[in-house]
Each structure stands twice: as structure tokens, then as C-alpha cells.
Amino acid sequence: MWAEGESEGLQTLGIVVVVCSSLKLLHYLGLIDLSDDKIEDELEMTMVCHRPEGLEQLEAQTNFTKRELQVLYRGFKNECPSGVVNEDTFKQIYAQFFPHGDASMYAHYLFNAFDTTQTGSVKFEDFVTALSILLRGTVHEKLRWTFNLYDINKDGYINKEEMMDIVKAIYDMMGKYTYPVLKEDTPRQHVDVFFQKMDKNKDGIVTLDEFLESCQEDDNIMRSLQLFQNVM
Secondary structure (H helix, E strand, O other): OOOHHHHHHHHHHHHHHHHHHHHHHHHHOOOOOOOOOOOOOOOOOOOOOOOOOOHHHHHHHOOOOHHHHHHHHHHHHHHOOOOEEEHHHHHHHHHHHOOOOOOHHHHHHHHHHHOOOOOOEEEHHHHHHHHHHHHHOOHHHHHHHHHHHHOOOOOOEEEHHHHHHHHHHHHHHHHHHOOOOOOOOHHHHHHHHHHHHHOOOOOOEEEHHHHHHHHHOOHHHHHHOOOOOOOO
């Protein structure tokens, strides 16, 4: 049986993977290297199918400055000239960053968390809104976003089947670098420990309030939420 500390470590890992994997997407799109080159005063709209909202509106809706939004959009447009990212692109990106594992399911879940309107594509607005939360948001905002990622069927609760799917997806993505080496019953053990800690009233599901309370009681999770605060 796994020690409690080892099992709780996966909960922290899950939070870190959410943010870190988003940063990998940023890196792929060339968005976290702020250049000293002159940046256009307004977003360029040429040769894109989707026209993003105005800078002023996005600046008001996110925690990014106008200059940061200009840099973000320049990189986004260079790599995604259509103005949107689909799920296949997400999977291709994560396959490159995790070549020794299978990142397809985790990319699927992460894509659905970015695609808040469930349109099958992630627009620039969706992208920067999520990044604003993950990198600059409050503790509650970051945890709510993570809860939404884990709540696969979007019914407002996390059940054991959903958590099992997330845990398996993380292990599949890490591939041969998973440590300790994954045993057949390891995901179930992690899920059981997760629910012992998070399911306060022992009704078999984890609500948002339970998730927020439990995470804020965990110093490791709280520290992990601050790891990438100053990336941009």
C-alpha cells in the first residue's frame, strides 16, 4: 500500500501538471520569450479566420497588460494562422513534449477545459483567459479552473471514475518516467486517498467547496499554485 505522503504527492503533481503543461503550450507557441522588438500598437487581423476581441476588452477581462496581449497574440497568430486551435493540434503539441508517453487523453481533457464554450476549437480569447487564471489568478480562480478540468462531465462534481481517468491520463503522459513504477492498482489507490482527503461528507463525490477547502489546507498544493506566478 502506498504511504499517504506518496499518494498526496500525486494531488500536488496534478496541480503542477495543469500549469506546467499550459506553459509547454506557451513555449511551443513562442509566447513566453518577450522580445525587445517593436510591437504593433494594435492586433494584426490579416489572414486569420477568427478575429479576436479588441485589446481593451481583453485587457479588462484578464490580468495581462496590453503589451503582453500583443506579444501573446503575435505568437498565437504565427503558429495558428486560422486564429483557432483544435484538439488534434493540442494532441500533437503534447506528443512532442512527452515523447515517451501517451499524452492524448490528458491533452483531450485539457483542451476541453480551455474550450469553455464546447465549440471544438480554442480561440485566442479562450487561450488568454485560461492563462490569465493559471498564471495570474487568485488561489480560488486557479483551483476552480483545476476543478473544472477534473470534472470531466461538467455536472459540478468530481466522482471516482472521473478522478481515475485523470490519474491514468497523467501516468500515461509521463510514460516510462513515472516513478515509482506504476502497478496495476496504483491509480485506484491514488483515487482512494484523494477521496479520503477531499470528500468531507463521505458521499462518494467531491464538490467544488470540498475541493477548495481541502486544497487550501494543503501547503504543498498552495506552494505549487505559486510556482509560475512570474513566468511572464
